[in-house]
Amino acid sequence: MAFAITQTCCSDATCVSVCPVNCIHPTPGERAFGSTEMLYIDPKACIDCGACADACPVDAVLPVDRLPDGQREYARINADHFGRDLPGEAGTPARSGPNFHDWGEPSFDRVLPPDFGPLRVAIVGTGPAGLYAARDLLLHTRAEVTLVDRLPAAGGLVRYGVAPDHPATKKVGESFARFLTHPRARTYLDLEVGTDVTAEELAAHHDAVIYAVGAATDRRLGIPGEDRPGSLSATTFVAWYNAHPEVAPDAVGLSCERIVVVGNGNVALDVARLLVCDPGTLAGTGIADHALAELRRSKVREVVLLGRRGPEHAAYTGPEVLALRHLDGVDLLVDDHDPRIGAAIDAAGAREKAGALRGLAREPVDWSLPPGTSGRRRIVFRFLSAPVEVDGGARTRAVRVTGGTGELEIPAGRVLRAVGYRGVAPAGLPFDEATGTVPHRAGRVTGRPGTYVVGWIKRGPSGGIGANRVCAAETVGSLLADAVAGALPAPAGGPKAFRRLVRRRRR
Numbered sequence: 001m002a003f004a005i006t007q008t009c010c011s012d013a014t015c016v017s018v019c020p021v022n023c024i025h026p027t028p029g030e031r032a033f034g035s036t037e038m039l040y041i042d043p044k045a046c047i048d049c050g051a052c053a054d055a056c057p058v059d060a061v062l063p064v065d066r067l068p069d070g071q072r073e074y075a076r077i078n079a080d081h082f083g084r085d086l087p088g089e090a091g092t093p094a095r096s097g098p099n100f101h102d103w104g105e106p107s108f109d110r111v112l113p114p115d116f117g118p119l120r121v122a123i124v125g126t127g128p129a130g131l132y133a134a135r136d137l138l139l140h141t142r143a144e145v146t147l148v149d150r151l152p153a154a155g156g157l158v159r160y161g162v163a164p165d166h167p168a169t170k171k172v173g174e175s176f177a178r179f180l181t182h183p184r185a186r187t188y189l190d191l192e193v194g195t196d197v198t199a200e201e202l203a204a205h206h207d208a209v210i211y212a213v214g215a216a217t218d219r220r221l222g223i224p225g226e227d228r229p230g231s232l233s234a235t236t237f238v239a240w241y242n243a244h245p246e247v248a249p250d251a252v253g254l255s256c257e258r259i260v261v262v263g264n265g266n267v268a269l270d271v272a273r274l275l276v277c278d279p280g281t282l283a284g285t286g287i288a289d290h291a292l293a294e295l296r297r298s299k300v301r302e303v304v305l306l307g308r309r310g311p312e313h314a315a316y317t318g319p320e321v322l323a324l325r326h327l328d329g330v331d332l333l334v335d336d337h338d339p340r341i342g343a344a345i346d347a348a349g350a351r352e353k354a355g356a357l358r359g360l361a362r363e364p365v366d367w368s369l370p371p372g373t374s375g376r377r378r379i380v381f382r383f384l385s386a387p388v389e390v391d392g393g394a395r396t397r398a399v400r401v402t403g404g405t406g407e408l409e410i411p412a413g414r415v416l417r418a419v420g421y422r423g424v425a426p427a428g429l430p431f432d433e434a435t436g437t438v439p440h441r442a443g444r445v446t447g448r449p450g451t452y453v454v455g456w457i458k459r460g461p462s463g464g465i466g467a468n469r470v471c472a473a474e475t476v477g478s479l480l481a482d483a484v485a486g487a488l489p490a491p492a493g494g495p496k497a498f499r500r501l502v503r504r505r506r507r
């Protein structure tokens with residue numbers, strides 16, 4: 001009965017390498033891999049061996065006949081990717097056997113010469129990018145790896161960003177954890193490079209340093225009132241519900257009825273979902289106790305997702321919209337204030353951005369009325385509207401937006417800016433202010449031999465967890481090539497001396 005890939009897929013392609021019949025696509029070698037929202041299983045070629053389900057770090061692969069409610073569409077979504085009918089449907093050809101594929105020439109780009117001494121590599125940051133890089137080094141070479149993170153828990157955004165109602169995605173942290181305690185790895189948490197130890201000290205004790213520091217802050221809107229009390233970045237809100245040590249438990253109050261979330265990327269959808277879902281479903285997840293208590297007290301009845309462009313350009317991915325559609329007790333509405341919105345939705349295919357909204361209620365919203373009183377909560381998608389001001393006195397009262405014939409006000413007691421994250425310049429490294437990234441070539445930091453970048457600080461703040469795996473492969477490939485070419489500066493000390501240095505600093 002074939003397997004299907006479902007909502008939590010983070011496109012890390014672990015399953016691709018274990019499938020005996022190569023029926024999972026796109027593969028990292030295929031052009032579509034760079035832009036795909038998830039991977040798909042060809043139901044016609046799958047031989048039901050289950051190897052992909054065992055290998056998947058986020059439990060995204062399930063037998064089609066055991067898909068739970070809310071994930072059933074994924075049988076169709078997987079089949080559609082290959083233009084197949086579902087098994088049992090009229091016109092379905094009998095399974096025709098494995099989908100044999102030209103695998104191309106094998107590549108051995110992780111092999112160091114046998115007489116090569118162990119490399120000593122420091123990795124700053126234990127998010128997905130840092131841990132995929134560590135995995136590559138530890139599994140494919142004899143390198144000794146020093147992992148450093150400024151926070152008390154490892155995992156980066158897997159720990160402090162991924163929503164608590166995505167426990168399967170959080171599970172990827174478990175598969176990463178084994179690299180933190182690998183016999184050739186040493187992990188230092190609560191240690192900030194640039195403060196507790198300098199970049200120069202780290203470099204002086206290792207052959208190479210990889211910066212995997214992510215994008216620690218948020219993009220700004222640059223509009224009046226953006227910093228008014230009640231206007232908050234999604235970065236802070238997400239950190240609050242994930243018990244980030246630097247966000248106070250009382251940083252967020254939910255005593256208003258309507259919240260406007262600016263942006264319609266997956267972070268905006270995470271935030272909207274958490275705000276309107278039944279808090280009972282969050283108990284027992286990793287959500288912070290203070291956030292669960294506040295969500296139980298919450299007066300929020302409506303969340304408005306504000307997109308400055310049309311639905312065909314929305315930043316969310318289809319699986320995350322599907323998750324919203326399955327929320328109990330929550331209505332979804334598209335504000336039909338401009339004929340271009342409905343036209344874009346009607347014209348879109350099911351797998352296009354606008355197509356994800358097909359079948360949802362559509363009507364113009366009268367913003368002078370309070371949010372609905374039906375007892376159900378509501379998410380409103382409002383497109384073609386950019387914020388121009390956060391209005392109010394000592395508190396946020398409304399958001400002034402463009403749209404239709406002019407500007408209008410959407411009354412709201414809180415505004416959450418989910419307009420993207422932004423990298424912070426790592427001490428001692430060149431930095432491109434325009435993109436918030438460190439300039440590099442294939443992961444090699446420009447003008448700094450022996451220094452590398454990976455993940456969001458290298459590519460900018462986009463892409464799911466799995467995208468960092470391919471990114472890490474490129475960076476580690478560059479590092480190993482430089483090692484073999486003798487292009488790494490010789491360090492003055494080694495990891496033991498570094499350990500002593502850290503001990504001294506912590507006294």
Ligand SMILES: Cc1cc2nc3c(=O)[nH]c(=O)nc-3n(C[C@H](O)[C@H](O)[C@H](O)COP(=O)(O)OP(=O)(O)OC[C@H]3O[C@@H](n4cnc5c(N)ncnc54)[C@H](O)[C@@H]3O)c2cc1C
Nearest residue numbers: 010125127128129149150156157193213214455456464465
């Ligand atoms: C709110 C949110 C939810 C997400 N949910 C999903 C999801 O459900 N599925 C999915 O596939 N993707 C999701 N993503 C995307 C995914 O989290 C990112 O692709 C990924 O985390 C980027 O990895 P990174 O290692 O570059 O950065 P990060 O994960 O941010 O890791 C950077 C690490 O570096 C450390 N660090 C920074 N500076 C220093 C320093 N000076 N010294 C020491 N350590 C330092 C930080 O503490 C952090 O641990 C989400 C992203 C966000 C923002």
Ligand SMILES: NC(=O)c1ccc[n+]([C@@H]2O[C@H](COP(=O)([O-])OP(=O)(O)OC[C@H]3O[C@@H](n4cnc5c(N)ncnc54)[C@H](OP(=O)(O)O)[C@@H]3O)[C@@H](O)[C@H]2O)c1
Nearest residue numbers: 263264265266267268308309315418419420421462463464
């Ligand atoms: N479940 C998951 O898999 C998951 C969950 C969370 C995050 N992630 C991933 O993490 C990455 C980051 O997500 P993100 O949501 O932070 O970023 P994002 O996908 O880049 O979305 C940012 C949103 O902000 C809007 N925006 C930017 N500047 C704006 C401005 N000045 N005014 C109004 N709107 C503005 C963008 O609109 P424009 O498009 O018009 O610029 C877009 O809608 C993404 O790759 C995402 O898929 C994945």
Ligand code: SF4
Nearest residue numbers: 019046047049050052
């Ligand atoms: S069940 Fe087996 S054959 Fe089917 S997709 Fe998974 S690994 Fe491939």
Ligand code: SF4
Nearest residue numbers: 009010012013015056
């Ligand atoms: S998360 Fe990775 S292993 Fe799991 S289905 Fe997606 S690509 Fe395959």
